[in-house]
Amino acid sequence: AQSVTQLDSQVPVFEEAPVELRCNYSSSVSVYLFWYVQYPNQGLQLLLKYLSGSTLVKGINGFEAEFNKSQTSFHLRKPSVHISDTAEYFCAVREAAGNKLTFGGGTRVLVKP
Amino acid sequence: SAVISQKPSRDICQRGTSLTIQCQVDSQVTMMFWYRQQPGQSLTLIATANQGSEATYESGFVIDKFPISRPNLTFSTLTVSNMSPEDSSIYLCSAEVGSYEQYFGPGTRLTVT
Numbered sequence: 001a002q003s004v005t006q007l008d009s010q011v012p013v014f015e016e017a018p019v020e021l022r023c024n025y026s027s028s029v030s031v032y033l034f035w036y037v038q039y040p041n042q043g044l045q046l047l048l049k050y051l052s053g054s055t056l057v058k059g060i061n062g063f064e065a066e067f068n069k070s071q072t073s074f075h076l077r078k079p080s081v082h083i084s085d086t087a088e089y090f091c092a093v094r095e096a097a098g099n100k101l102t103f104g105g106g107t108r109v110l111v112k113p
Numbered sequence: 114s115a116v117i118s119q120k121p122s123r124d125i126c127q128r129g130t131s132l133t134i135q136c137q138v139d140s141q142v143t144m145m146f147w148y149r150q151q152p153g154q155s156l157t158l159i160a161t162a163n164q165g166s167e168a169t170y171e172s173g174f175v176i177d178k179f180p181i182s183r184p185n186l187t188f189s190t191l192t193v194s195n196m197s198p199e200d201s202s203i204y205l206c207s208a209e210v211g212s213y214e215q216y217f218g219p220g221t222r223l224t225v226t
Contacts (some may be wrong), residue, residue: 044217
């Protein structure tokens, strides 16, 4: 069974500063990796995904993530955040041969002016 | 992509009653999923609902408590039965579309008193 650990429960960051959200996973088989964002009182929106190929994945809203197989990590980055990026971010993993998403505990990003 | 709607968006229910949550997708999908998100927590998969077959429940969730229907390729319902305050959560449905992507509804915020 797979598991996902998001190492930071909260990340305060100033507007226009860079941010990195850390995600590590554990699985004995090939996996697909995802980052979702949840704005207050809303459902989840897919930011980006890694299925195969280039380990650097670009997503919506200026976010990108890098898959590192040796470190079993999939960290999310944005070079310059906006107030509107204040939200909860979830890393998720799915076995390549399965259909079940396993979510990490979430990282709450608070962008300060 | 897909647009997913849920009804109701929120409800306050009395202990011992049941609530049925509806989930509508704007396109035909094979796989739909139901999740629970307890206050301040991550998402936990309740069950996977494929059209034409019985739902598959995750450990800790049972059909008597969370019966699910999947009558066609665009619709599913989740019933929370014999509710207790511990069932107070956000319930989200999702659908798998395209390349292993899950799209989420806005959620149903349930409070049990």
